[in-house]
Amino acid sequence: MLGPPCSGKSTWVADRAELGEARVDFTRLAGALGAAGxxxxxxxxxxxxxxxxxAAIARIFDGLDGPAYIIRRSLAASSIASYGEAGVKFVxxxxxxxECLARAEQIERPEGTEADIRAWYESPPDVPPEYLLDAGALNRPRKEATMGRTLRDRFNLATNKQKTPVRAEIPGARGDESKAVLRIYDPIDSWGDVWGLSARxxxxxxxxxxxxxxxxxxxINSPGGEVHEGLAILNQLRQHQASVTVVIDGLAASAASFIAMAADxxxxxPNAEVMIHNAWGxxxxxxxxMRKVADxxxxxxxxxxxxxxxxxxxxxxxWLEAMRIExxxxDEEAVAAGLADAILSDEEPEEPTVEARFNLRVFAHAGRAQAPSPYIPRAAPAAAGLRPAEQSVNATHEGDDAMSNLTQGLRDRLGIAADAxxxxxQLxxxxxxALEERAEPAPEPAAATARNLPEGTEVIDSETLAQLRAQAEEGAAARAEQDMQRRxxxxxxxxxxxxxGPARRESWLNALEIDEDGATADLERLTPGLIPMAQIGDAGQPDADEDLYNRAFGATTKEK
Incomplete structure (x- = not known):
């Protein structure tokens, strides 16, 4: 989207873009980053x-799915040609x-806006007709604007539905009031209300x-959100006297994934997914x-x-490494990893779901289908029993009975009277x-002589053994180097x-190191040619904004 200042570029995009479609708008970015107005x-x-x-434009050309809008004042002819050859359409x-000058005066734009408008009309961008958006798409009807939709648009984990209430339901059809059903079907956000679900x-x-x-x-069907709000919800569940069963209906990502860990x-x-990653800030x-935030x-x-x-x-x-690579x-991998206990079967009672769709493009991978194979612990999953916070308020779970049975079994085997x-x-x-009484004296060690060694054993001196060990270590290092080069x-x-794109090279190397066969299969399934590898043009002649960019970052050119 090209045009002079005060031409209405941002408004045009906001009125026509669908919810969830990426928009790169300098003015909106500046506002989010702390601009005064x-x-x-x-x-x-x-x-x-x-x-x-x-960074946002680079991400779009690094394989972002779906439509995206880039709002710019102008572009050099060479950049227009490069973008056009890559399939970009211009408006x-x-x-x-x-009209632009009148708008600038009416809305009291900052000093210098008038000069910028006149400069644009002195040298407007020259876009060949074949790169222009067709008239039908250009005249796409304006959307009906509502306050709720506007707030949702400004939240990058928004849904395309109204917020799902957190309903504390007591199923009347069961004939009792022992079970309650709740739902987390929104982002986790401390503001609550239209922004998502708060711990409050x-x-x-x-x-x-x-x-x-x-x-x-x-x-649960949530893309996650604020860490401390999620921790508060997790601990609320741990501290409640009731036993907790979590059912992941669609997605438990980010903060929603560790909230699920509060359950017994x-x-x-089936077909639901879990995602874990590092905390953001x-x-x-x-x-x-910056160091404090990193710490x-x-x-x-x-x-x-x-x-x-x-x-x-x-x-x-x-687990830290699994989080680092996202x-x-x-469903099956979550059970194998121990993050879930079982896949919901047809026999399990399933509550009616509420439709919700989340924008997953803010993550490194937009869903399991686009991600490498995840980390699966080599150890067996933790045994079922008390949730990690055994100190739950008024906790009375089956783990207590198990400990009581163990104590009684020891007393029976030791012959301790029931009334003792x-x-x-003391137990x-x-x-x-009892163990000391049953222990047998250890046999005396045999002398290390040839006649006491098992048949077929060879005796070597310590110097030769050290050489063999060194050679084995060199071979292992060489093998590791070969494996690294192959990956x-x-x-x-x-x-x-x-x-x-090259930015994801390290992530895929880590995935191959964890599970080379699985990650290789994932690589082979990716479609080639998604990322343009040829240069997409240059920035053309520098302007006042570019000079500012160069002073800040020391660069001589920047992507337009």
């Missing part, structure tokens, strides 16, 4: 906004210089439950501020990794005494074929 940007805000705009919005709103729904409720069935039992519907400031995010990531590990087993370090799990009062330390002392060749070949 529309078109009233400091040099620092302009510099940061240019960087965000460049030039030109209401006339008098979820807590209010829990407070409405009568004391007779002993089982909560929580249905996690069921996942946005900050402005100096190097100390805070590191602590958050470690905390979340322990939540997944407490449910699924494995090592915290491995891991997506299908023993605490845990353990009795076990140790790099696979990823580089995929990049050269245009299957994805």
């Amino acid at each position: 529309d078109h009233d940007n400091s040099d620092d805000i302009k510099a940061v906004t240019y960087a965000a705009q460049t 030039v919005l030109d209401p006339g210089i008098d 709103e979820f807590g209010a729904a829990l407070d409405e439950l009568p004391d007779s409720v002993s089982e909560i069935e929580l249905h 039992r996690v069921l996942i519907a 946005v900050a402005m400031g100096d190097s100390d501020d 805070d995010l590191g602590r958050l990531n470690a905390n979340l990794a322990r939540i997944y590990q407490s449910k699924a087993g494995g090592d915290v370090a491995d 891991s997506w799990y299908s 009062e023993l605490d845990d330390d 353990l002392a009795a076990v140790d005494e 790099a060749e696979k990823v580089d070949a995929a990049i050269k074929a245009g299957k994805f």
